[in-house]
Amino acid sequence: MSQKTHSDHDNRKYTPWIVGITIVLNAAIALLFFLPKYDGLDHLDLSFLPMMNAIFNSCTFIFLVTALYFIKKRNITMHRNFILAAFTSTTLFLVTYVIYHLNAESTSYGGEGIMKYVYFFILITHIVLAAPTVFIALWTIVYGWTDQREKHRKIARYTMPIWLYVSLTGVLVYLMISPYY
Known part of the structure; x- marks a missing residue:
């Protein structure tokens, strides 16, 4: 569908999904820190999952950088493939x-010391930026998928650096606490 034929009316069908997914996902993650822990998984050794989280964040970062490379080369197909890979790893x-x-x-x-402040700066900025990344990444993908190139470019200017930062800082947070696991 070309940009000229895709109207704002058509975009409205995505709005409840994007807003709903963003709210549910962010609320679920926030609730994880306030609800009592679920005992039903105690028999499983899940200690490998933080490393998997770091691996998935690393993959996301690499996929995003590669997607950026391909869009700079005007290879839209490869750009789209790597964005979808980043979305999958996320x-x-x-x-x-x-x-x-x-x-x-x-x-x-x-x-201790200065590293504690560095860690908390990275952690807090990661958390603050991760929450809206869901919303803007979904809109960026919708605009790209529906070939609304101008809207896609406008929002991607913000989405790409924020998503890169969130994925990179996710890895850094893991590396900074991994000796304490």
């Missing part, structure tokens, strides 16, 4: 993150 991250945190407490940072 989805896998979210699934494993939720499964792990249903059953396990968050690991606190055990470092």
Whole structure:
């Protein structure tokens, strides 16, 4: 569908889905930190999941950088493929993150001095930017998928650096707390 024939009316059909997914996902993740832990997974060793989360975040980062490379080369097909790969690895991250945190407490940072402040800066900016990334990434994908190139370019200018930052800082948070697992 070309940009000229795709109207704002057509975009409205995506709005409830994007808003709903964003709210449900962010609420579920926030609730993980306030609800009691689920005992039904105690018999499973899920200690490998934080490393899987870091691997999925690393993949997302690599896929996004590669997608950026291909769009700079005007290879839309490869760009789209790597964006879909990034979306897939992010989805896998979210699934494993939720499964792990249903059953396990968050690991606190055990470092001291300046590194403690660096860690908390990275963690807080990661959390603050991760929440809206769901919303803007979904809209960016919809605009690209429906060939609304101008809208896609406008929002992607913000989505790409934020999504890159969130995926990279997810890996950094893991690396900074991994000696404490």
